[in-house]
Amino acid sequence: MITMLLAAALCSAAPKDTTVRLDAVTVTGLQRRDYLMRTSQSAVQVSSEFLNQNFAGSLMQTLESLPGVKAMAIGSGQSKPVIRGMGFNRLVVSEDGIKHEGQQWGDDHGLEIDQFAVDRAEVIKGPAALLYGSDAIGGVLNLYTNHVPAEPLKGSVQVFGRTNNEQIGLSAKVGGRSGGFFYRANVTLIDYADFRVPTDSIQYYSYWIKLKDRRLRNTAGLEHDGSVMLGYQGYNFHTDVRISDSYLKSGFFANAHGLEVRLSDIDYDRSRRDVDLPYQWVNHLKVLSHTTWRNDVLSAELNLAYQNNVREELSEPVSHGYMPKPDGTLERRFNKNTYTAAFLLRYELGRHSLQGGVNGELQHNRRDGWGFIIPDFETGSVGGFVLDRFTLRENLILNAGLRFDYAHTHIHSYQDWFATPVGGTAVYQQRSADLRRNFTSFTWSAGINYSLGQWVMKANVGKAFRVPIPKELGTDGINYHIFRYERGNAQLDPEESYQLDISVNWANGTWEIGVEPYLNYFPNYIFLTPTAQYVEGLQLYNYTQARVLRFGMEAQVTCRLSDRWHLHAQGEYLYARQKSGEKKGYALPFSMPWSADAGVKYYFDKRAEGFIGFNARIVGRQDEIVPPEKPTDGYWTLNLSGAKKFQLNGSITLNVALHADNLLNRRYYNHTSYYRLIDVPEPGRNIALKVGMEF
Amino acid sequence: MKKNITLLSLLCALCACNSSDEKESKDMTPPVISDTGITANPIECQEYRPGDVIHFQYVFTDDVELGNYNIEIHNNFDHHTHSGSAVDCELEAKKEAGEKAWVYNQDFAIPAGQRTYTAHVDIQIPDDAETGNYHFMVRLTDRTGWQQLKGIAIKLK
Structure with a gap:
């Protein structure tokens, strides 16, 4: 698998404007280095x-x-x-270098x-504040959708589905180039039913909830995306x-949302594909503009972006405590506008490669609905x-x-x-x-890269930060999703993180070994912690800051027994350990x-255009818990993946990718x-299949 | 390869150091709501009349130190929950809550340093409270922030 990754890496390292197809199996040590x-x-x-085949x-x-x-x-x-x-x-x-701004603080808010539409991706592990500013503490997930077409007309159609939630989807892309001008467009439609879990009932908040056909009621949804x-x-x-533009609508698990475990009049079991209350919808509109100019030694880049993220959460109105039954179903609405500008300069001066940049961002967020969170x-930030x-x-x-x-x-x-009522008078709190x-x-x-023979060694030390988000600073109310009272802290400082990363790689023709340890220290990690106190009948959770020490590592080894x-x-x-504070x-x-994975892959041919593989994933038991968590047992799953590329007549290729998770249908948390x-x-067992045609 | 092993052993050493200095007792258990040695009140399916007093009585225990508790009573006219206990109480017909639907929500402190505490609270039911099915919720924390819940279905007749 690592071979695929390296191939992936090399492939994306190639200049943007050429289509390079690298043979995944014959990556040489030199390219890898x-x-x-x-x-x-x-x-x-x-x-x-890689994205296609896996x-x-x-x-x-x-x-x-x-x-x-x-x-x-x-x-969902x-x-x-x-x-x-x-x-x-x-x-x-980030998408094409611009930070994606939705409501990423939310427990149930997805990628949006x-x-x-993603051509390739890059994952940076560790602090990356230098280029990305606030929030790049754990790392960066860069998604690229800006591949420039090289031919007058090129396109693809993919149909895909998965068994667990009976998802079906279609995605089509088209792009072309004429002289210096190019265009791209794509559309994606996805529809899915309630998702299935290997259990007949669940226990929640001291209540038993029986499931029909082992499905989580009302977790169906749909997604419509398009871009030009x-x-x-x-x-x-x-x-x-x-x-x-990306539009998503999905139901919340009907038995465990809102103020109480509800037995609604809605007949959720009527259909597994419909979306009833409670549900959420999100629309993310994005306009990105990239301009670069370069010569042999100097390059300048200007990125401008506008993003609008609208989210609504709707549920059946109910009275609770002193809140009377509200009018309408709008529990929460957020409308957030983000304006981003970034200017970058790169200059090659002998053996020095210099880079400098400034960027700024403005955010404007308005809320609505009867639930406050x-x-x-408004926030504004500027960095250089x-x-x-x-x-x-x-x-x-x-x-x-x-x-x-x-x-x-x-x-x-x-x-x-x-x-x-507070002390006999009615107060709008x-x-x-x-x-x-x-x-x-x-x-x-600061960092260093050193290679010697078959070894490549890297070390990086850096500081990253995160500006406290408005929820951490200013929330003061009931979190309707998880039955608790949450209180922000207006005095929070920016969270800071120091991290040392080391990476050691060794490879010969047959073996590839990589170890990546890291050591991470936060003088003031911000988190929500439960207290012994009650406010308005619910347990109070406070935002606090504490010293936190974390360390860990990833290790991997690949052995190419043969070409196949x-x-x-x-x-x-x-x-991870909290080193100060209440906890x-x-x-x-x-x-x-x-966790650990072990797998074997068999390639059908030397050009690596088809494979079948088995993989076992083993995950350890987690006893390292904080209130209100519960320890979670370890588990293991057996998974299968395979892909094959077929060359049809002329320039048409057919790609088939199959992925089966949890083959033994094991029940685990x-x-x-x-x-x-x-x-x-x-x-439980889930089989995902994708068939794509490129022309 | 040698370097990898060195690094690995360094990390392991680091783990070892850390786990040894944190053998300090961490509170990992939530408090308990029980009827040990007393007659608990109210119990599942208990019936009251408007104007009655509910003599709330339960025993709270924790292995380290108790925190606070809360009692909350709200109507179940719309049958919004299943009972958590083995017995399912008989429910009256569904209805919309009126003006006089009873709401009670009170936080209580437990004196500091207690591991066992018997809570007694007399709760006056208003004379004009609307009759029907109600939920009686008891919530209890310990000093660390672990929480225990108990939901009891009661009825005003």
Whole structure:
């Protein structure tokens, strides 16, 4: 599998404007070394070939096969990315270099990007504040949708499905080039039914919930995406504009949403494909513009973007406590606009490669609905960096950089729309106070790449940061999703993280071995912790900051027994401890347990255009818990994957990819899943199939 | 290869150090709501009349230190929940809650340093409270923030 990754890496390292098809099996040691020497950080590049051949149902599930990357299931068969245990606002998801801005703090908010429009991806593990600014603590998931077509007309149609939630989908792409001008367009349609779990009932909040046909009621949904891109590419000038829109609608598990475990009048079991209340819909509109100009020594790049993210969560209105029954079903609505601008300069000066840039971002968020969770806010930030990459010798490269950021957050006050009796008088309680905060951060990074014979060694040390989000600063109310009262802390400082990454790789013709340990320290990790107190009948959770130490590693080994048979094993481990505060001595919430994979792949031919493979995944038991978590047992699953490419007449190719997860239909819990807290097991046997035609 | 082994052993050493200095007792168990040694009140399916007093009585225990508790009563006129216990109480016909549907929600503190605490609270049911099915919820925390819940179905006749 690592071979595929390397092939992927090399493929994407090729110039953007040419179509390169690399033979995955014959990657030479030299090419591999060149890629590893490109950055002192742990990074993995993933080509469209890899994405195609390893289709596992969704982009995040495909990427989950990379060591250190996890997909956090959020229900409805959707998932959000986690790198080395860091998710939510502790990693950056970027599309064509622009940070994706949705409501990524939310437990049940997914990627909101058309995964079938993605040409290639890159995962950076570790701090990447220098280039990405706030949030790039755990790492960066870069998605690229900007491949420039080389031919007058090229396209593809893919149909795909998976058995577990009876998902069916269609995605079509078309693109072409005439002279310097090019265009691309794509459309994706997905529809899925309620997802199935290997259990007849679940226990939640002291109630038993019986499931019909082992399906989670009302987790069906749909997704409609589309994009258009126009551009010009000349000898040293390139410009393009891409407009994309992504619409998703999905139901919430009807028995475990809202204030109480509800027995609604809605007949959820009527159909497994319809979406009833409660549900959410999200629309993400994005306009991206990229312009670059370059000559032999200098290149300049200007990126501009506008993003609009509208999300609504709707549920049956009910009275609760002092809140009367609201009018209408609109529980929550967020409308967030984000404006981004970035300017980059690169200059080649002898053995120095210098880079500098400035970027700024404005966000404007408005809320609506009868449920309060985050206040209205505006944020603005601006940052600048310089970076030098110094090639001392052909096999020894040093790099160092500095960055400064300034951010301003303005949170609006919010009062309940209903009165609560306090000491005999009716009071419209204030849930969020008007707040203005300024934050500054100074970050840096330094690294070294060294290669000797069959060894490549890398080390990187860096500081990253994260500006506290408005929810952390200003929330003060009941979280209607998980039955608790959450209170923000207006005094929070920017979260800072220091990390040392080391990467050691060794390879000969048959063996490839890689080990990537890291050590990470937070002087002020921000997290939500339960207290002994009650507020309005629900347990109070406070945002606090504590010192946190984390370390871990990923290791992998590949053995090419022959051109056809490949063996692969990989594993990862992460340790986390709170070193101060009320929960000193505890781990962090959602700590991932150790895991290991072992697999064998058989290639049908030397050109690696088809394979079949078996893989066993073993995950350890997790006893490192924080209230209100429960320990989670270990488990193992057996999985199968295969892909084959068929050359039809002329330039038409047919690709088939098959992925079967949990072949033995075992019942297990994933400690890092959103559904773990409500005792929902992971999906049972699931077969994903994709058939694509390229012309 | 040697380097890998060195690194691995370094990491292992680091793990070892860390686990040894944290053998300090971490509270890993939630508190318990029980009827040990007392007559618990209210119990599942218990019936009251408007104007009655509910003599709430339960025993709270924790292995380290108890936190606080909360009692919340709300109507179940729309049959919104299944009971968690083995017995299913008889439910009256579904209806919309009126003006006088009873709402009770009160937080209580437990004196510091307690591992066992018998809670007694007298809860006055308003004379004009609307009759029907209600839920009586008890929530209990310990000092660390673990929580225990108990839901009891009661009826106003």
